[in-house]
Amino acid sequence: MNENLEFLEDMIRKGKLIFAVLSNVRKGAQKTYQKMDIKPVLIKGVQLYHVTYQFEKKVLHDNLDAAELLSLLQEILGSYFKQGVFYATDGDHQLLFNKKLEGKIITKPPSRFKVELEHNRKKNYIIPDGEPCDFMTHLGLMDADGRVFKKKYDKFRQLNKYLEFVSDSLDRLDGLKVIRIIDFGCGKAYLTFALYYYLVKLQNRNVEIVGLDLKEDVIAFCNQTAKALNYEGLTFKLGDIKDYETDNVVDMVVSLHACDTATDKALIKSVGWNAKIIFAVPCCQHELFKQLDNPAMIPLLKYGVIKDKLATLVTDSLRASALECVGYDVQMLEFVDMEHTPKNILIRAYKADKSDEAILKAQYEYQLLKETFNVRPSIDRLMKA
Numbered sequence: 001m002n003e004n005l006e007f008l009e010d011m012i013r014k015g016k017l018i019f020a021v022l023s024n025v026r027k028g029a030q031k032t033y034q035k036m037d038i039k040p041v042l043i044k045g046v047q048l049y050h051v052t053y054q055f056e057k058k059v060l061h062d063n064l065d066a067a068e069l070l071s072l073l074q075e076i077l078g079s080y081f082k083q084g085v086f087y088a089t090d091g092d093h094q095l096l097f098n099k100k101l102e103g104k105i106i107t108k109p110p111s112r113f114k115v116e117l118e119h120n121r122k123k124n125y126i127i128p129d130g131e132p133c134d135f136m137t138h139l140g141l142m143d144a145d146g147r148v149f150k151k152k153y154d155k156f157r158q159l160n161k162y163l164e165f166v167s168d169s170l171d172r173l174d175g176l177k178v179i180r181i182i183d184f185g186c187g188k189a190y191l192t193f194a195l196y197y198y199l200v201k202l203q204n205r206n207v208e209i210v211g212l213d214l215k216e217d218v219i220a221f222c223n224q225t226a227k228a229l230n231y232e233g234l235t236f237k238l239g240d241i242k243d244y245e246t247d248n249v250v251d252m253v254v255s256l257h258a259c260d261t262a263t264d265k266a267l268i269k270s271v272g273w274n275a276k277i278i279f280a281v282p283c284c285q286h287e288l289f290k291q292l293d294n295p296a297m298i299p300l301l302k303y304g305v306i307k308d309k310l311a312t313l314v315t316d317s318l319r320a321s322a323l324e325c326v327g328y329d330v331q332m333l334e335f336v337d338m339e340h341t342p343k344n345i346l347i348r349a350y351k352a353d354k355s356d357e358a359i360l361k362a363q364y365e366y367q368l369l370k371e372t373f374n375v376r377p378s379i380d381r382l383m384k385a
Contacts, residue, residue, distance in 0.1 A: 005070070005074055007093070007105060011088050011090075012069060016089045016115070017049075017115070018039075018113075018114070018115050020084060021035065022076070022077070022085075024081060026079065026082050029079070029080050033060075036052065036081070037052040037054070038069070040115055046065075047066075048065055050063055051069070051072070058167040059124065082096065083096055087110070087111065088110065089110060089113060089115065090110065091108060091109060091110050092107070094108075125156075126163045126164065126198060127160055127197070129142075132144065132146040135225075135229055136148075138228065139190060139225070140152070141155060141190075142156075158335075159190060159194040162191055162335070163198045165346065166279075172276050173276065178206045178207065179199065179205055179207045179208070179251050180207075180208045181207060181252040181253070182210050182212065182250055182252075183195070183209060183211045183255075184244075184253065184254065185241065185255060185262065186212060187213060187218060188221070189218075192254075193225070195254070196209055196234045209233060210237060210246075211237070212241065214239070214240060216238055219236045219237065222236040241255070241258065241262055241265040241266050250274075250275050253266065253278050255278075255280045256280070256281040257281055257282075258280070258283060260285060263283070264378040264379045264381070267379065267382060268379075270349075271323070271328075271382055274351065276350065277348075277350060278323070278328070278349040279347070279348055281345070281346045282312075285315040286311070287311075287378060288314055288315050288373070288375050289308060291373070292311055292375060297310075297373075314369070318370065319347060319377075319379050320347055321366040322366055322380075322383055323382075324354075325359060325363045325366050325383060326383075327351065327353075327359065328349040328350060328351055329352040330348070332346070332348075363383075366383070
């Protein structure tokens with residue numbers, strides 16, 4: 001490996017590398033990513049190397065300096081990847097490894113001639129800008145050639161951010177012949193159509209998705225759109241979260257921007273169905289605003305704007321804690337809102353096999369938080385159920 005490392009160090013240190021692809025995972029190696037791409041980038045005036053790790057169902061990215069990249073290559077070339085193709089200014093170099101981890105280099109004349117130091121500003125979206133996407137074209141987010149309209153770019157970013165969260169969670173649904181999803185308060189259903197497109201068109205999964213909303217004209221529009229796109233397995237129904245019932249297994253529940261206690265109703269329904277995954281982006285958390293009461297926190301409670309933010313944080317913390325009390329692992333993530341692009345909190349919960357000790361700890365923390373602020377939240381109904 002020493003000769004190969006000297007070859008790689010010379011190429012990287014002298015700025016010859018244009019692009020590289022590592023592939024052909026060694027049989028018996030612990031399976032993680034299946035392929036790796038490398039390209040030089042310029043970030044804030046510093047040359048780094050953008051590394052893309054391609055897994056079966058997701059893609060991760062990292063930026064490394066020359067030393068970090070060489071260390072990574074020394075670790076995985078041969079022992080993990082049996083092949084690396086390095087396109088450089090002085091030639092195309094194919095590095096191959098045999099069973100004894102011995103490497104040989106095959107060099108051909110260069111097919112690429114210029115190192116493009118991209119500024120790494122263009123994000124690799126799951127649904128990329130510049131490639132036609134049927135539902136985005138139909139809903140007026142991009143033109144027929146796949147170019148996203150400038151005024152719709154915030155919405156485009158939000159859809160892709162949402163799909164990143166879904167992509168990270170998809171392994172929880174492995175082995176299911178059909179993924180059944182309920183989307184509460186779907187509205188015009190941009191995110192619902194994005195979810196269908198990702199799972200069916202990009203991941204080749206079978207799904208049954210029901211979008212639920214209280215507006216009759218919105219439901220009619222969404223059903224017409226699903227029919228026009230030939231999105232089989234996607235239907236929209238008129239109804240309220242608290243009244244909706246189904247005899248089918250529910251694998252995932254989505255509730256994005258459900259107002260005030262509607263989020264609690266969605267979480268209670270999700271747990272009742274024993275859903276494997278829950279996505280919730282709460283909105284307008286007003287319920288606890290008038291309830292918050294703690295003399296030690298008067299400086300926080302006497303200013304309306306501060307009290308409102310505190311009520312939001314306490315409300316969502318209680319929701320997360322309540323889910324932990326009934327056997328879910330919970331994450332609180334930043335999510336980009338669609339209308340004005342502030343940062344919102346997304347609650348992502350996974351059904352887990354928790355110990356009695358963990359459940360008791362979560363219940364203690366939940367009760368302590370309630371007593372600290374002297375509140376009676378609607379999510380209490382989840383605990384009683």
